[in-house]
Amino acid sequence: MGKVFDSIDDTLRAWIEKQPMWFIATAPLEADGHVNVSPRGHDSFSVLGPHRVGWVDYTGSGVETIAHLRENGRACIMFTSFDGRPRIVRLHGRGSVSSPGEPMFDEVVARHPENPSTRAVITVDVTRISDSCGWGVPVMTMDDERDLIRRHAEKKGPDGMVRYRAEKNARSIDGLPGLAPGV
Template identity: 50%
Template structure:
């Protein structure tokens, strides 16, 4: 049966960090804006405290999550078990982008492995955590991590990454400001 919590319980914290893939969902305030759901993974999620979680935001082809949390803060993170024991966990709350120029960036970045192409950290202030059965989620086996993004970012220097972000990550697909060039 589903359960609801005001904070991340210890047993769920360990389980969430162990998941190889998870998803973030955001939306702009505009009713005709695009709802965004993005898959994440590669050891980039951390439980900072029972009421705060964070993930390392890597350079990608868009910056919807950053734009949406800058505009309105709404963020949901969802984890699904694809292994033997079915489970779905959603973490709801207010998100914010912590960028390399921000005061808290170095403290948070120290919690993650160094990654080429890291452009920021998304922090979620937890308001509610729910769990549900996950009985309809398929049982699948992990083949392994994908190195494509790390290899791409590793071939670029800081200036090339900054130029890519200025071109691809400055605004969301709805025109909201995302990463400052």
């Protein structure tokens, strides 16, 4: 049976920080817009307080999460246990985007290893925390993290990453604004 939590306490925080992968789900306001669910990993997620989380957002082939959060802020983050006791934890809330040079960007980036693919920081003010059984989730082991994001960014270099983001991250698939030019 699922449980609703008042806050992210130390026990829940430790469980969250142990998970090697998590998912962020967002959607635009338009009824015919595309719901987006993105898997995330690496050492990029931070519990910032009992009702606030954040992560370093790496450059990807799209910009849905950023575009949706800028439009309406709605977010659901899901963690799931793939080993040991089955469990799913969802954090619902309102998210925002911080760009390089902003205080929140600097605060969250400082908590994690440097990555040349970093494009933004996402923070979510958590309004609902719940868990569920996870009995249908398979048991799996993690072999390793992929280093493709880092290698891609290093190969392109800083100027190449700016050009890539201008081409791939300026607008969402629904045409919503993504990253500003030059980011």
